[in-house]
Amino acid sequence: MNDMRPLERIVDTDNVKIAAKNVQVYYGDTHAIKDVDVDILANTVTAFIGPSGCGKSTFLRCINRMNDTIDIARIEGNILLDGEDIYDKRVDPVQLRARVGMVFQKPNPFPKSIYDNVAYGPKIHGLARNKAELDEIVEKALRRGAIWDEVKDRLHASGTGLSGGQQQRLCIARAVATEPEVLLMDEPCSALDPIATAQVEELIDELKETYSVVIVTHSMQQAARVSQKTAFFHLGNLVEYGDTGDIFNTPQDQRTESYITGRIG
Amino acid sequence: MPVFWILAIVLVLGAAGYVLGRARALSSAGDDYRSLHSLPSYYGWNAFILTVVPALLVLAAWMLIAPIVIDGMVSGLVDEGMQEGSNLSLLMSDVRRLAAGLDSAVSSGALSASEASGLVADNALAGRLMGLGISLGSSVTETTLAAAQRYRGLAAASQVWMAVVVIALAAGGLLLGLRRINPSFRARNAVETGLLALLILASSIAILTTLGIVLSMLFETINFFRQYPASEFFFSTTWSPDFRGNSELGILPLLWGTLYISLIALLVAVPVGLFAAIYLSEYAGPKMRAVAKPLIEVLAGIPTIVYGLFALITVGPALRDYFAQPLGLGNSSSSVMTAGLVMGIMLIPFVSSLSDDIINAVPQSMRDGSLGLGATPSETIRSVIIPAALPGIVGAVLLAASRAIGETMIVVLGAGAAAARLNEGLTEAINPFEAMTTVTVKIVSQLTGDTDFASPETLVAFALGLTLFVITLALNVLALYIVRKYREQYE
Numbered sequence: 001m002n003d004m005r006p007l008e009r010i011v012d013t014d015n016v017k018i019a020a021k022n023v024q025v026y027y028g029d030t031h032a033i034k035d036v037d038v039d040i041l042a043n044t045v046t047a048f049i050g051p052s053g054c055g056k057s058t059f060l061r062c063i064n065r066m067n068d069t070i071d072i073a074r075i076e077g078n079i080l081l082d083g084e085d086i087y088d089k090r091v092d093p094v095q096l097r098a099r100v101g102m103v104f105q106k107p108n109p110f111p112k113s114i115y116d117n118v119a120y121g122p123k124i125h126g127l128a129r130n131k132a133e134l135d136e137i138v139e140k141a142l143r144r145g146a147i148w149d150e151v152k153d154r155l156h157a158s159g160t161g162l163s164g165g166q167q168q169r170l171c172i173a174r175a176v177a178t179e180p181e182v183l184l185m186d187e188p189c190s191a192l193d194p195i196a197t198a199q200v201e202e203l204i205d206e207l208k209e210t211y212s213v214v215i216v217t218h219s220m221q222q223a224a225r226v227s228q229k230t231a232f233f234h235l236g237n238l239v240e241y242g243d244t245g246d247i248f249n250t251p252q253d254q255r256t257e258s259y260i261t262g263r264i265g
Numbered sequence: 266m267p268v269f270w271i272l273a274i275v276l277v278l279g280a281a282g283y284v285l286g287r288a289r290a291l292s293s294a295g296d297d298y299r300s301l302h303s304l305p306s307y308y309g310w311n312a313f314i315l316t317v318v319p320a321l322l323v324l325a326a327w328m329l330i331a332p333i334v335i336d337g338m339v340s341g342l343v344d345e346g347m348q349e350g351s352n353l354s355l356l357m358s359d360v361r362r363l364a365a366g367l368d369s370a371v372s373s374g375a376l377s378a379s380e381a382s383g384l385v386a387d388n389a390l391a392g393r394l395m396g397l398g399i400s401l402g403s404s405v406t407e408t409t410l411a412a413a414q415r416y417r418g419l420a421a422a423s424q425v426w427m428a429v430v431v432i433a434l435a436a437g438g439l440l441l442g443l444r445r446i447n448p449s450f451r452a453r454n455a456v457e458t459g460l461l462a463l464l465i466l467a468s469s470i471a472i473l474t475t476l477g478i479v480l481s482m483l484f485e486t487i488n489f490f491r492q493y494p495a496s497e498f499f500f501s502t503t504w505s506p507d508f509r510g511n512s513e514l515g516i517l518p519l520l521w522g523t524l525y526i527s528l529i530a531l532l533v534a535v536p537v538g539l540f541a542a543i544y545l546s547e548y549a550g551p552k553m554r555a556v557a558k559p560l561i562e563v564l565a566g567i568p569t570i571v572y573g574l575f576a577l578i579t580v581g582p583a584l585r586d587y588f589a590q591p592l593g594l595g596n597s598s599s600s601v602m603t604a605g606l607v608m609g610i611m612l613i614p615f616v617s618s619l620s621d622d623i624i625n626a627v628p629q630s631m632r633d634g635s636l637g638l639g640a641t642p643s644e645t646i647r648s649v650i651i652p653a654a655l656p657g658i659v660g661a662v663l664l665a666a667s668r669a670i671g672e673t674m675i676v677v678l679g680a681g682a683a684a685a686r687l688n689e690g691l692t693e694a695i696n697p698f699e700a701m702t703t704v705t706v707k708i709v710s711q712l713t714g715d716t717d718f719a720s721p722e723t724l725v726a727f728a729l730g731l732t733l734f735v736i737t738l739a740l741n742v743l744a745l746y747i748v749r750k751y752r753e754q755y756e
Contacts, residue, residue: 069636071550098639108630111653120648121638171634178638 015042017182017212018063023077025058025067032058036077036238038231040182045204045213047227047244049220051259054233056216057105060184063214064100065093081182098125101180105187107167109159109174114151117159117170118142121178137177145173146203165196172203183207185215189222201226220260224248232256271324271428278435279317282442286312289446303453311452312442314459320435324427331423338419343412356409363413364420382414482734485727493721498728504684506711506722514725516732518685521694522701523733526605526680527669529697533609534665538616539658543646545617546624558621565614573678576607581679589698597681599700604679608672612665619664623657624650656748663744667737673705682706704729 018040025033033055040046048056058067065086067073079086086096098121109117118138121127128134138155142148147169151162159170168188175183185204189197204226207213217223223230223244230247232240232255240247240256251257283306290308294301301308336357343356367384370376446452490498493514501515541561545554581598588602589595627650635645651658681700684707686693693699711726718724 064637066633066637069632094639094641096639097637102633102637104630104633104637106630108628108634110631110634110649120635120640124638124640124644124648174634175638 016040017042017082018214019078019080019083020059020062021078021080023059023062023075023079025055025062025076026074027058027070028072032236033062034236038238038241040212040214041229042212043208043210044229045208045215045227046229046231047223048214048216048231048233049218049223049259050233050239052218055236056231056233057186059233060186060214060216061102063182063184064097064102066097066102068093098178099180100182100184101175101178103168103171103175103183103185103188106191107164107171109162109167109170111158111160113156114142114159114162114170115155118174118177121174125178127178141173141177142170144176144203144207145169146199146206147173163196165192165199168192168196168200169203172200172207176207181211183211183213185213187216187218190218197222220248232259234259268324268328271431272321274432275317275320275324275435278320278432278439279313282312282316282439283309285439285443286310286446289443290448290452293446294448301448302451303456307452307456308446308450311455311459312439312446314456315438315442316435317438318459319438320431323434324431327423327427327430331420331427335416335419335423339412339416342415343408359409360412360416363409364416367413367417382417384410384414479731479734482727482731485724486731489721489724489728492724498725502687504707506725508720508722512722512725514721516704516729518687519702519704519707519729520732520736521687522601522676522680522685523670523703523705525601525685525695525697525701526608526676526703527666529601529605530608530612530669530672531662531666533606534612534616534669535662537609538613538661538665539620541613541617542620542624543650546621547642547646547650558618561617562614564611565618567611569611569672569674570678572607572611573674576603576675576679580607584698592698594696595698597698597700599679599681600698601680601701602697604676605697607679608669608675611672611675612668615665615668616661619661620654620658623654623661626657627653655751659744659748663741666740670703670733670737671705673703673709676703676706677709682710704733 016039018038020036020038020040023033023036024031036055036059048060050056061067062075062079063081063086067075075087081096081100084091110120112120115138118141119128119134122134122137128137139148139152142151147166150166151157151170159167162170168191172183172185172188188204189200192200201222204213204215208228215223215226227244230242230244231238232247232251232253234255240251240253242252247256248260251260287305287309290301290305291298294305298305339360340353340357343360344353367376367381371378371381498514498516500517501513502517503513503515504518506512506514545558545561549557577598581600581603584600584603584606585596585598589597589600631649631653632645635649636642640648680702682702683700685699685701708726708729711723711729
């Protein structure tokens with residue numbers, strides 16, 4: 001996973017999972033996202049990069065309608081998930097969030113046991129018929145989160161007692177347990193040390209076999225390491241979007257080049 | 266010298282300490298005051314503290330101890346000349362009253378100082394004193410007068426010495442504070458220590474007061490149990506005090522009333538308060554919140570007597586007319602239900618306001634995490650927010666319970682002042698439309714009026730109070746245990 005030659009990796013598929021068209025986001029009077037068009041592919045890791053405040057996290061939160069919880073946020077335009085507009089009145093944002101899981105910047109395990117943390121989603125969505133099935137789902141999710149071996153002997157210990165890296169992997173396992181189709185990650189490694197970061201990145205690479213993963217990151221190395229597609233945001237605009245290799249090696253836009261080479265941001 | 270002047274002098278010395286200390290620190294630093302260890306004002310404050318604090322401590326101690334010492338010295342004198350059958354404490358209070366009367370007569374100019382000290386205990390004296398506005402319990406005897414004169418002498422000497430010692434101490438502190446000043450003296454740390462001592466003093470006052478309250482209750486309770494068997498008090502099911510004797514002072518009917526009314530109050534207040542708090546903190550917009558929260562808190566500002574009136578003239582009759590009488594449960598407008606409902610309304614703001622703050626303190630990341638997994642807001646509240654906020658919510662409920670148990674006015678006006686009748690069958694005892702009363706109401710009724718503080722009918726009030734205290738303490742301990750055991754701690 002420390003492969004720093006993004007050019008040689010190819011995008012596996014051309015299935016569009018999420019299609020955003022002409023998306024505008026306003027926070028009160030602030031126009032936070034301007035005219036964003038982007039197609040996110042299935043079974044691909046897509047990285048959003050850009051300086052702080054450029055709108056990448058805001059856009060990420062639009063994809064599972066987490067911005068609905070902010071009173072002053074207003075969204076225009078279309079975001080299609082498998083061809084269906086997620087801002088359509090008929091779409092239940094609660095159901096949508098079960099399909100589009102999210103991992104946050106700061107690990108936020110619930111103050112419950114490790115088991116209950118992971119079982120939370122399956123329980124509220126009724127994914128398990130009995131205790132045995134639930135146990136199975138929890139184990140599978142923890143294995144996918146690459147944390148099973150570390151916690152299998154203390155599933156009933158508190159999730160908040162784990163180390164930062166373990167907590168974040170627990171949160172990933174928690175998100176995976178509801179079997180989403182898309183996994184959104186908002187700077188998942190910003191609170192982690194390099195070793196934990198490496199573990200999470202390895203995990204992300206495995207997750208793309210099953211999900212479409214969108215990751216916001218401030219680390220360009222991380223974007224280069226884990227993603228196949230990269231989108232560069234600047235001041236609320238999507239400046240450039242393409243294969244990670246192209247963005248890093250032959251950026252088309254002056255601003256992208258400046259950012260990547262460290263002249264702005 | 267009056268205490269006021271002593272205080273003023275000490276404070277003036279303290280202020281001088283501040284000014285001089287600051288000036289001395291500045292001059293000792295020479296050209297560059299940055300060579301001082303602390304800011305100049307810290308040297309000033311240090312001198313101020315050294316001047317004022319020991320002097321005031323001694324002043325306070327002197328004022329507490331001197332009367333006791335003087336009493337001890339004078340009571341020896343009274344004791345010797347005491348007649349058969351008279352009471353030392355009554356005589357001593359006569360002595361003190363006489364001494365105070367003479368002092369006020371001297372200060373108002375009715376007697377000259379020499380006249381006052383030259384009084385003779387004859388029959389004319391009592392009348393003369395009466396003319397000066399000094400009334401005494403018994404006739405003025407030679408002993409009383411002599412003791413009173415001695416009392417005056419000692420008190421005057423004590424005043425003078427107190428002034429001398431306190432002012433000398435302040436002056437000494439001032440000099441010491443000033444002498445200690447040099448650029449390397451750590452005045453900042455010394456002031457810090459002084460502040461720490463102040464904070465410790467404040468918290469120990471709170472703790473010691475609690476201890477004092479418990480002890481005073483304890484002694485009176487022990488007195489009570491000397492006169493009345495404890496087993497009767499704790500296990501008798503009848504409460505019928507009679508000041509002529511033969512009282513039955515069983516706590517059970519009162520305790521049952523207290524717990525029953527409190528239970529109904531909490532059944533009203535906890536769900537309503539908690540749901541209101543959840544609405545305000547999780548669902549309401551900022552405008553709604555800004556209006557609703559103060560409106561709910563207005564309830565907390567209503568005096569309980571007003572709630573009592575509401576219970577008496579509105580809730581009680583309404584419950585009687587629409588529930589109790591049609592259902593054949595009673596004819597009284599005073600009922601457990603009336604008091605419980607009204608008390609529940611009173612407690613709503615306690616529960617809601619505290620719970621609201623606690624729910625708001627749960628980090629947003631918890632909500633995001635749950636909503637991000639596709640949980641609805643109410644699922645999030647039930648499974649994540651409430652468990653995380655549980656210790657605080659239990660605390661809020663407990664505070665409400667303590668208020669309910671201690672509430673008196675609403676009970677008197679809402680539920681009456683008749684103790685529950687536990688001997689007349691279960692239905693009587695648990696009928697919520699029966700009049701009942703609580704421990705606190707009975708404490709008031711046992712202590713009001715013309716009462717003898719030595720009879721069990723009066724002393725029972727202290728036993729009741731102590732029992733109530735123990736119960737609320739046990740509730741607190743239980744709640745702490747529950748919270749420790751089940752809390753889900755977030756960072």
